Amino acid sequence: xITEVLPDSETRLWVTVKEETLxxxxxxxxxxxxxxxxxxxxxxxxxxxxxxxxxxxxPGGFTLPMTLLSSRRTPRWLTLLGTLPVADRxxxxxxxxxxxxxxxxxxxxPTRVQLMRMFTLRAGELDMILSAFPVPEDIMLHRLHxxxxxxxxxxxxxxxxxxxxxxxxxxxxxxPHRQSLHTMMACLTFGRLDLIxxxxxxxxxxxxxx
Numbered sequence: 001x002i003t004e005v006l007p008d009s010e011t012r013l014w015v016t017v018k019e020e021t022l023x024x025x026x027x028x029x030x031x032x033x034x035x036x037x038x039x040x041x042x043x044x045x046x047x048x049x050x051x052x053x054x055x056x057x058x059p060g061g062f063t064l065p066m067t068l069l070s071s072r073r074t075p076r077w078l079t080l081l082g083t084l085p086v087a088d089r090x091x092x093x094x095x096x097x098x099x100x101x102x103x104x105x106x107x108x109x110p111t112r113v114q115l116m117r118m119f120t121l122r123a124g125e126l127d128m129i130l131s132a133f134p135v136p137e138d139i140m141l142h143r144l145h146x147x148x149x150x151x152x153x154x155x156x157x158x159x160x161x162x163x164x165x166x167x168x169x170x171x172x173x174x175x176p177h178r179q180s181l182h183t184m185m186a187c188l189t190f191g192r193l194d195l196i197x198x199x200x201x202x203x204x205x206x207x208x209x210x
Contacts, residue, residue, distance in 0.1 A: 001053035002066055006090050006135045007045045009194045011038060012081070014089045015056065015069060021089040022069060023081040031077030034062045041191070045134045090139050092197055093146040096204045104153060109138060110145035118148040119164060125189075132191035143193065150200050164188070170199040 004016040011026045026044075028035040037043045037060050046059050056064040064078075074080060088094055097104045107114070116126055130140050151163070164185040172182045174195060180186055187195040 002049045002056065002069075003053065005047055005049055005056055006139065007047050007133075008090070009041075009192050011044055013047070013056075016086055016089065017066065017070065019086065021084050021086050023084065023089075024069070025079045025081055026064075027077045027079065031075065034060065035077060038062065090135060091142055091146055093150055093200065096201065097146060097149055104149050106149075107145060110141045112141070115141055115144055115148070118145070118152075125185075129188045132189055144188075147193070147196060147200070154200070154203060168195070171195040
């Protein structure tokens with residue numbers, strides 16, 4: 001039975017089934033025409049678990065049954081990115097913090113105050129970031145805390161407020177004509193954490209190679 005679904009950017013999902021979470025990516029352009037609306041973030045983020053817990057359903061009626069989620073032979077429009085413990089869901093940087101960055105202090109549950117201090121944020125700014133993802137606040141605080149820890153251990157001992165407002169080269173390269181995404185703060189408030197996490201993963205890989 002499906003107990004939880006957490007939509008992520010880039011049409012990714014974290015789906016909890018029994019004692020584990022499946023990290024999945026949906027490819028709307030590779031599936032039936034009923035999948036096409038899922039390209040829109042507001043539609044994709046509106047996914048819900050059906051009342052019987054046996055499927056996921058989006059506005060418009062597209063349904064993804066649990067039998068397909070757990071199948072070894074998924075269709076080409078659905079990719080299983082990994083399977084992980086429920087406690088690790090929605091935290092793509094967690095493996096790096098555990099294995100590639102010794103000495104990181106992972107908190108049992110980060111708080112709003114800790115996050116505001118870490119990023120030098122005002123309460124209203126944190127609210128904007130949290131509202132960009134339709135997931136529970138405690139889960140989102142963990143995700144943001146992971147980003148902050150990585151920045152502290154790899155770039156700055158104290159994450160300066162300026163870094164959030166400076167041009168963020170990776171986002172500018174990916175979306176040259178969307179200036180609204182060209183800073184780290186913009187990526188945070190527009191729900192595009194992938195534009196921050198992807199280059200951090202690349203940095204970690206480079207460190208391992210050296």
